[in-house]
Amino acid sequence: MCWRCWERRAADRLDPEPRVAVISAYEPEWVALKAAVGDARSHHVNGVEIVTGTLAGRKVVLFLIGISMVNAAMTSQLVLDRFDVSAIVVSGIAGGVDPALRVADVVVAGRWGQYLEAVFAREADGRFQPPPWIKTSYPNHGMIFPMDVGVRSARGGAEKRFWFEADAGMLAAAGKIGAVDLKRCAADDACLSHAPRLVVGGNGVSGQAFVDNAAFRQYVSATLQAQVLDMESAAVAMVAYANGVPFIAFRSLSDLAGGGEGANELRTFFRLASDNSAAVVQRFLTLWTPPR
Incomplete structure (x- = not known):
């Protein structure tokens, strides 16, 4: 064992308490969560604000990973290296790709994949064909x-x-949340005609692109059987897997990834969606028992 390495890692730890990491990517996503943290204390590492405290009765470490797969992986690992993280909970917004879902619904996917870990194939004789030595999924x-x-x-x-995969125990706890009073109206009184709902299970996918394209949305739904699409969750899921840390993600739909009748609705409903995700996450934390 590398004792000097262990001593260096111990010295880098900023807090000795086991904590649940509650993370978001986009600054408006963590406004409600950050405001609800009790006994809050801020730490700063590499320009990242990291807040420790309590949320819904749980000891948490709260931070923004930043938008994009690279930011998500890099910042998640940074915090795992400096805090005793017992589990990871993602809270934020996403684009809906399942035609059965509507804006402001909250989706808790059972697994996450990286759809843009991909081959961009050459075209020959009217067909796209990857190199024969590359296996595609x-x-x-x-x-x-x-x-x-x-x-x-x-x-x-x-x-x-x-x-x-999302952690089985965390997913089971999410399934017990039941009815949640989710918001229908944004701050500027832009209201939805439907009551948002919570959906647990199914697939989520993530990639480096902001998607606002109806044809690609249909492809993701039909081919990957995905409910939601975002730019971070699968990267966090991969970091969690590599570190052996339980993971789950709550994503509320701010838009339909190009499937709406008019212009993209993210700017209208991102705050509403963020608040709905935060509300479900806090309810989840009261029901779920961390592993240690």
């Missing part, structure tokens, strides 16, 4: 062929996989 959308991502973990070295 799913049928293509034009030149885009999704494929598995490589990951290393303590489970046994390197492997390739497409899906990263």
Whole structure:
């Protein structure tokens, strides 16, 4: 064992308490959560504000990972290296790709995949064809062929996989939340005609692109059987898997990823969606018992 390494890691720890990491990507997503943290204390590492305290009766470490897959992976690992994180809970907004879902619904996907870990194939004779030595995971959308991502973990070295599962115990607790009073109206009195609902299970996908395209939305729904699409959750799920930390993500729909009748609705409903996700996360924390 590298004792000097252990001593250095121990010295880098900013807080000795086991805590649940509650994380968001987009600053408006964490406004309600940050305001609800009791005994809050701020830490700063590499320009990232990290808040410790209590939320819904749980000891938490709250922070923004930043938008994008790279930011999500980098910042999640940064916090895991400096805090004793017993589990990870993601709270935020997403684009809805399942036609059965509507704006402000909250989705708790059972697994997450990286749909833009992909081959952009060349076209020959009117067909897109990846190199024969590359294994692809799913049928293509034009030149885009999704494929598995490589990951290393303590489970046994390197492997390739497409899906990263939410923790079974956390998902079961989410399934017990039941009816939640979710908001229908934004701050400027833009109101939805429907009552938002909570949906537990199914697939979520993440990639480096903001999607506002009806054809691609349909492809993601039909091919990957996805309910939601965002730019961070699958990266966090991969970091959680690599570190052996339980993970779950709550995503409320701010828009329909190009499936709406008019212009993209994110700017109208992002605050409403963020508040709905935060409300469900806090309810979840009261029902679920952390592993330690």
